Amino acid sequence: MKTRILVMAISLAALAGCESSTNDPISEDMFMSDPVTATPLNESATSPTFGAGVEAIEEDPYDQTIEGGADGLTERLPDTCKLENYQQYRGLTATDVSAAGLSVPHRVVAITDIVTQEYNPMRVNFYTDGNGRITQISCG
Known part of the structure; x- marks a missing residue:
């Protein structure tokens, strides 16, 4: 036990004498630069407004006009990927697809x-059951 304590004390003394040699690239000078000045917004610019009977129309990235989309979100349309072209895969396996x-x-x-959960209205989703057979097909 005394030997173990003595070895630890000698090791600590040796480490205490070591010189710290950190080459830290971050220094306080990096944060002491010129202050940033902001330019005020043009107060005369106004946002577009719509009349009572007009809805906003947005363009989605898949070149489809979508009416009533909110805040830039793509509205989920029912059959954008032409599901009728893929119904023959129902009941087949993932390998067949x-x-x-x-x-x-x-x-x-x-x-x-x-x-x-990203939505791609042109993508066809094939959902399988526990046996690996396609049971559901959807767009998105």
């Missing part, structure tokens, strides 16, 4: 998969 060589954006989602 992959082998079909679809040229449109698509994804196959199993019941245990984690799915991102």
Whole structure:
């Protein structure tokens, strides 16, 4: 026990004599620059207003005019990816969909998969059941 304490004391004394050699690139001078000046906004600029009977119309990134979209969000439209073209895949497996060589954006989602929630109205989603068979097809 005494030997262990003695070894620790000698080690600490040796470390205390070491010179600190940090080359920290961050210094206080980096934060002591000229103050930033802001330019006031043009107070004469006004935001567009709409009449009582006019709705805002937005353009989505897929070149579709969407009426009534709120705050730049893309409204979910029912059949933007032409679902009727993909109904023949219902009941098939994910391998069959992959082998079909679809040229449109698509994804196959199993019941245990984690799915991102970005909305692409042109993408075809194929949802599988526990047996790996396509049970649901949707746009988005």
